[in-house]
Amino acid sequence: MKKLSMPAKIYLIIVFVILYAPIFYLIYYSFNSGGSMHDFESFTLEHYRAVFEDSRLLVILINTVIIALLSGLISTIIGTLGAIGIFSIKRRNIRNILLSLNNILIVSPDVVIGASFLILFTMIGVKLGFASVLISHIAFSIPIVVLMVLPKLLEMNPNLIDAAQDLGATRRDVLYRVIIPYIKPGIFAGFFMALTYSLDDFAVTFFVTGNGFSTLSVEIYSIARVGISLTINALSGIIFVVTVLIVIGYYFVTRRTKFANGGIGRL
Amino acid sequence: MRDRVAKGPLIPYLLWIVFFVIAPIALIIYYSMLDLQGNFTLENYKRFFSPVYLKMAFTSFFYAILITFFTLLISYPTAYFLTKTKHKHLWLMFIIIPSWINLLLKTYAFIGIFGLYGPINAFISVFGIEPKQILFTDFSFLFVSVYIFIPFMIMPIFNSIDKLNPSLVDAARDLGASPFTTFRRVIWPLTIEGVKSGIQVTFIPALSLFMITRLIAGNQVITLGTAIEQQFLVAQNWGMGSTIAVFLVLIMFASMIFTAKRTKGGRV
Numbered sequence: 001m002k003k004l005s006m007p008a009k010i011y012l013i014i015v016f017v018i019l020y021a022p023i024f025y026l027i028y029y030s031f032n033s034g035g036s037m038h039d040f041e042s043f044t045l046e047h048y049r050a051v052f053e054d055s056r057l058l059v060i061l062i063n064t065v066i067i068a069l070l071s072g073l074i075s076t077i078i079g080t081l082g083a084i085g086i087f088s089i090k091r092r093n094i095r096n097i098l099l100s101l102n103n104i105l106i107v108s109p110d111v112v113i114g115a116s117f118l119i120l121f122t123m124i125g126v127k128l129g130f131a132s133v134l135i136s137h138i139a140f141s142i143p144i145v146v147l148m149v150l151p152k153l154l155e156m157n158p159n160l161i162d163a164a165q166d167l168g169a170t171r172r173d174v175l176y177r178v179i180i181p182y183i184k185p186g187i188f189a190g191f192f193m194a195l196t197y198s199l200d201d202f203a204v205t206f207f208v209t210g211n212g213f214s215t216l217s218v219e220i221y222s223i224a225r226v227g228i229s230l231t232i233n234a235l236s237g238i239i240f241v242v243t244v245l246i247v248i249g250y251y252f253v254t255r256r257t258k259f260a261n262g263g264i265g266r267l
Numbered sequence: 268m269r270d271r272v273a274k275g276p277l278i279p280y281l282l283w284i285v286f287f288v289i290a291p292i293a294l295i296i297y298y299s300m301l302d303l304q305g306n307f308t309l310e311n312y313k314r315f316f317s318p319v320y321l322k323m324a325f326t327s328f329f330y331a332i333l334i335t336f337f338t339l340l341i342s343y344p345t346a347y348f349l350t351k352t353k354h355k356h357l358w359l360m361f362i363i364i365p366s367w368i369n370l371l372l373k374t375y376a377f378i379g380i381f382g383l384y385g386p387i388n389a390f391i392s393v394f395g396i397e398p399k400q401i402l403f404t405d406f407s408f409l410f411v412s413v414y415i416f417i418p419f420m421i422m423p424i425f426n427s428i429d430k431l432n433p434s435l436v437d438a439a440r441d442l443g444a445s446p447f448t449t450f451r452r453v454i455w456p457l458t459i460e461g462v463k464s465g466i467q468v469t470f471i472p473a474l475s476l477f478m479i480t481r482l483i484a485g486n487q488v489i490t491l492g493t494a495i496e497q498q499f500l501v502a503q504n505w506g507m508g509s510t511i512a513v514f515l516v517l518i519m520f521a522s523m524i525f526t527a528k529r530t531k532g533g534r535v
Contacts, residue, residue, distance in 0.1 A: 008348045012358075015345045019365045019417065022376035025386070029379065037379030038389070078279045085277025101284050104292075107467065107519055109475030111492040112512045115499050116291030119298055119509075139287035142280070202371055202478055203492075207499065220371040224378060224482055236372045243367050251360055 023240060030233035037228055047234035054231065057219070063130070064216040068198040071137035076191040078138070079145025083186075084179065086146070087153040102143045113140060114207030121208060128210030136208050137198045144197060145190035152186030153179070185254075192250065292516065298509035311510035320494075324514065327490040330405075331473035334412045338469050339462065341413065342420035346461075347454075349421070350428045359425055366418035374482050377411050378402065381483070403485035411483045412473060420465040427461025428454075463526040471519055491515050 004012075025037075030048070034041035051057060082102075089095045105113065117139070121132045156179070164178045180187075202217035209218055216235075223229050302308045314320060345362070352358050365373070379385055381401040388398035401407050431454065439449040475492030491511055498508030 004348060004351050008344075008351070011344060012348050012352075015341065015417070016361065018414070019362065022373055022380060022414070023365060023368055025380060026372065026376045036384075037382070038384040038386075078283060081276035082280025082283070085275075085280055088277075098284070101288050103523075104288050107471060107523055109471050109492060109515055109519065111475045111477060111495045112295070112515050112519075113291070115495055115505075115508055115512055116295045117287075118499065119294045119505065120286075120291055123294070139283065142283055142287075146280075196367060200367070200370060202369075203475075206478075206496075217369055217371045220369065220375060221478055221482070224371065224375045228379060232372070232375060236368070236375075239372065240368060244364060247360060247364055247367065251357075 023236070026233050027237040027240060030230060030237045032230065035230060037230075037233070047230040048237070050231045051234050051238065057231070057235070060214050060216055060219050063213070064199065067130075067134055067137055067215060068195050071134055071141055071198045072191050072194040075138045075141035075194045076145050076187060079142045079190055079194075080149050080183070080187050082142065083146045083149035083153060083183075084175070086150060102146050105140050105143050106147070110201070110203030111207075114204040117204065118207045128208060129213040132208040132210070133205055133213060133215065136204050137201065140201070140204060141194035141197050144193045145187075148190035148193060149183055149186040152183040156182050189254075295509045295512050295516065298505050299513045301506045301509075303504060303506065308506075311506050314507065315510050315514065320511075323489055323494060324491060326488070327474055327492075327494075330409070330412075330488060330490065331470055333409060334416065334473040335466055335469045337409065337413045338416045338420045339465065342417055342465065343424055343462070345417075346421045346424040346428055349425055355425075355429070359422075362418050362421055370415060371478065373415065374411060374479055377407065377414075377483055381407050402483065403487055405484065405488055408480060408484035408488045411479055412476065415479070416469045416473070419468045423464040423468070424458065424461040427458040431457050467522060467526045470522060474518065475515060 029037045029040065031043050031045070032040050033044035033046065086095055086098050086102075089098070113136075117132075117136050118128075121128060121135075126132050126135065160178055160182070161174055164174050169177065200217070201215075202221060205215050206218050206221065209215070214222075220232055220235075223232055299311055300307055300309065302310055315324075349355055349358050349362070381387055383398055383400055383402075385401075387401060392398050435453055435457070436449060439453045440446075444452065474490060475495070476490060477492040477496045480488045480490055480493045491514070495508050495511050495515070498504045498511065502508075
């Protein structure tokens with residue numbers, strides 16, 4: 001394998017710098033006592049204190065996390081069951097139709113999802129607020145869970161199911177003791193993706209949230225429309241650290257499962 | 268035998284498809300044919316084909332193409348060089364981390380960066396150029412959008428280049444192909460699937476983004492997404508908003524067909 005040439009290295013460095021500069025810019029000014037995103041005056045932690053003293057912001061933060069965890073959990077259950085269901089369908093064309101329908105929400109623009117869900121909720125009379133946001137997040141996370149779980153099912157050796165049944169396992173046993181353990185990495189990946197979809201969503205939530213309820217993205221948007229508030233900078237500092245920790249954790253977990261699978265493969 | 272697996276698990280999933288995939292699209296189409304009083308009309312479609320809306324749709328398209336083009340231009344070499352690094356998956360992870368920082372926060376950062384007293388203006392004033400408002404221009408809109416989409420474009424391209432068998436490249440070189448020919452005839456055709464999925468995850472969102480246009484471009488740029496948001500949440504004209512959404516859905520289907528995987532055996 002050839003080594004990277006000097007210009008290639010410089011190119012990569014520039015891309016990395018551009019990708020990270022805005023994030024570090026935000027965090028840098030979160031320590032500014034001056035109150036604006038220019039002219040750094042002196043170091044302070046007052047904006048971080050402000051985050052933890054602002055009860056409204058804390059409630060929004062908790063709401064965001066609750067919505068993400070709940071929608072991640074429920075969409076993982078429905079999506080995993082759906083993937084198992086699709087897998088059990090033998091007719092190829094029905095399977096393909098279901099998969100195309102599955103993918104519609106993934107490629108749909110957020111505004112269209114948001115607008116159509118708004119119409120849907122108004123028509124069937126769901127009050128806009130926590131419930132409508134939660135249902136929407138579940139709805140747009142299900143297809144990604146299916147896409148994460150299905151490949152695991154397809155790569156599973158069908159003889160495993162046959163063997164289990166020949167050995168006297170019931171359908172229930174097959175599901176809980178053969179299929180689910182095998183597709184576990186896919187389920188975890190699906191749950192993780194659902195979490196990030198939910199935490200990152202702005203447009204859909206913006207449409208279906210009522211007056212009283214807000215998530216972090218919507219709150220940042222309304223603050224940013226008015227102007228600059230260094231509390232948001234402090235918040236982004238906290239979010240950045242948490243994200244990096246989660247990503248590193250996820251990286252090592254997936255590395256370990258990959259290694260474990262490789263080990264089984266070599267036996 | 269697959270049919271021995273129970274079909275019961277499919278029920279909640281099928282309900283989801285009916286209520287959250289089929290019903291919303293049907294509702295959008297239905298509402299697109301209603302006027303403000305709820306009467307049946309085709310007036311919205313007539314309005315959409317008026318010069319004002321057509322011009323907006325055209326500009327939105329134009330910006331989306333520009334954004335996709337620049338994102339691809341920056342991402343392809345990045346993905347290519349990344350596959351050549353020593354710890355490529357670790358480096359890829361570092362590319363992905365910024366995509367997990369909330370979209371709104373990154374956009375918010377640019378309000379400061381491009382602002383009148385921001386670092387960009389401070390930098391150019393060193394060269395004696397007068398500070399000017401970079402925010403609320405179409406340049407700032409393009410820049411921020413490209414910035415947002417780069418990680419999403421890099422991921423699929425990285426995967427397809429990573430899967431490419433390096434001996435094919437060596438073979439082409441041994442047979443006397445120049446680096447450019449090797450790229451054009453071997454590397455590019457074999458990684459086109461990654462490029463297509465990259466384009467898909469960039470182009471459609473680029474047509475429909477509305478928070479970046481609102482926060483960064485002021486009212487300089489109006490995309491299809493901004494227009495839908497405007498009609499639904501400001502003007503409260505759900506009929507017209509739905510009509511624009513119908514066109515966005517049509518464009519989405521077109522792009523799905525365009526980026527669909529070609530069946531094997533066809534022309535490469």
